[in-house]
Amino acid sequence: MRKTLFTLLLFVLTETLFSQQGPLLQKFKYRISNYRAINYSINGNGQFDKTDFVSGTRKSSAASGGFGAAYYKSKSTDRILLTASGSLYSSFNVSQSNIPGNVNTNKSFYVMPGISVLNKWFSEKNHFTELGADVSSDYNLYNYTATGFTGPAKNKQGYYSIAINTGVGKGRLENITDMQNALWLNKELEEAKLLSRPLSDEELNELGQSITKGNNTRVLDVRRRTQFILKTVDNYFQGKGLIKKTDINYFAELNDILFFAVNSPRLSGTEKYIRFTPAISGGSQNVTQYNLIDKYEQRNGTRSLLFTSGFNKYIPVSLTHQNNYGASLKLAYTYKQLTDRNFISGVVNETKSSTALKQAGVNMFFQHTIYPNTRTILIFNFQSETGYQDIARQSGFYGGADFSAIFHYFISYRTRLNFNVGASYQKNLYYSNQYFNLLPDRILLNANFGLEISL
8 A cells, every 4th residue: 555655646746847847848949040951862773584484585674763852941030930841853764574576665754843831920929920832743754665556655644733821820839849858868867867956947948949959050961960969968068067977878868868869849839820721733644545646635623722710739738748739610612623535536525524612610639648758659649520511512511530549669760660540430521633532431440550760
């Protein structure tokens, strides 16, 4: 009985201690003047196969390659919160199969550019105005050549999407991940008895700011970036006279928290908003047959308007617990047009269709997150949406709900362990691509376990 009471008392005291750290997380301000990052990727591979059969020798070969580049920029001051990114990815593939009496050659090319920008301007009373855009497109070209046909078959596909994001509101969601890791670092150094004295709330906040400075200073060389982060945080401890001795144990604790602790974004704050998002998108497909006479063309276009109004609230209750919830009103209008043309032996057959989907609904979400240590995250999510819709003169209620539980273990930036289970319910929901496709009413169960390794 005494052991049980002692354990319960210890739990209460520990939770109270962590709850005292809740206000530190809630008051932290993530500020960076100008952070930029550039990523490049290039890849290529090839293969060759030769097999002897009684009927003859079969040969096949293939080669492919790709190139990608991405740019990211962010700025977070008291008046501006800016995120911007741009990317370009392209790839090609060439393959050939040689069967006695038949040679097939396939060539393909793919390119996908994209740009995303969102800027928020804040007033002294934390009112904000936001404006941004998301632009993306892709283009595919396929050529097929086969023995016995007069020319190559061709398939060209293209797609584009443009969305403008506008809004007004009050409040701000701050990224408090660096403050979280500052508190973890302080806890580890205290338990190792490496601190010369306890840190004040102001000093803990300054420690979080020093971690932000180290993480968001652009240093291209990975080794030098690692040194810079360690030196930035160490200089803070040294300048304040907070460390008894700088031995291997001290630097091991620094390295462990700064490079191997949980790094998933964690937010704090309340945001009330009204947002309006107009968007257009479209696609095309042109298929030419081997005879170079028969063709198929498709054109599709979508115009949409989305209005949302609601609030989001992110509460770091303590170092180990987080509650997030919100609700919003949604009004949406989506109009689709589709044109199909078949050219067969000089005869054109054209079909046109259009459909409009109108929705008015309410969305709600709740999330509870547990951080039992610096490596592990447990997330419980619940989200639902219900409303009334009209499509093709058919009206009715729609709805859906999702629940998931996620276990995430951070081994390193290259290796992560994930496990999740979930259940979802959907009724009278539509999936949108070129058409509106009505999904069956159903309950879905899922479970997934995986080890992610990035080489």
